[in-house]
Amino acid sequence: MPIIVRLDDILHARRMSLTELSEKVDITLANLSILKTGKARAIRFSTLEAICSALDCQPGDLLAFDSTER
């Protein structure tokens, strides 16, 4: 998947676990896990907003595009 999700890096930087993030943003752990492991095919803006708000980051910090990855 060319879209890379850097959730792990940001969680590590913020010293937060996935479970804690799940409680903060009211998104299921299962869905966050899908996002973290790169299995998500799409993300809602509401989800992106909630995560960026909880982690105090920009969408560009969370997502990256790698054109070589196909």
Added chain:
Amino acid sequence: MTSHAPAPPALEITRKVLRGLRVLNILYGVGIAVMFVVSFLARDFMVRALHSSHADGMDMGVFIMGMRLLMLVGVAGAAVAHVILTRLLEIVGTVGEGDPFVPLNAHRLQQIAWWLLGGEGLHFLAGAAARYASSSGHPLDIDWSFSFTPWIAVLGLFVLARVFEQGTRMRADLDGMV
């Protein structure tokens, strides 16, 4: 996205009714097929059973041929009904599994629509056979009449199949969205 909650009672009743109808339909088809074979093996018995005489030989021959044609239409109709009931059971099965919005169900709905259309064709064939075999000496009245209702049902099913197909495509687009 599958759920393993217990199936609602209506679903279970539907399943049992469809299975029961399928068994009855098989018995009906087999019964008519047996009658068709008997019409060759015991023609005289069949003539006596129809309470007709041999006096009007030509009419009786046409009459028997018309009856046989009707029997063949009946067996074909049973085959059509069997396919439709089987597809319906398969769709109900996916509802029970908690995931009916799959492309295969759209395909099944379309198949049901086509088979139902075929069934309506058989209905016309039955009417034509009865008309062909009927005579003043040996009328063959199968109470045939034309109705718009089954044709509207066929049209509705084709539309539903298309809607279902579009719905499964939209669902697939949303699959994996967080």
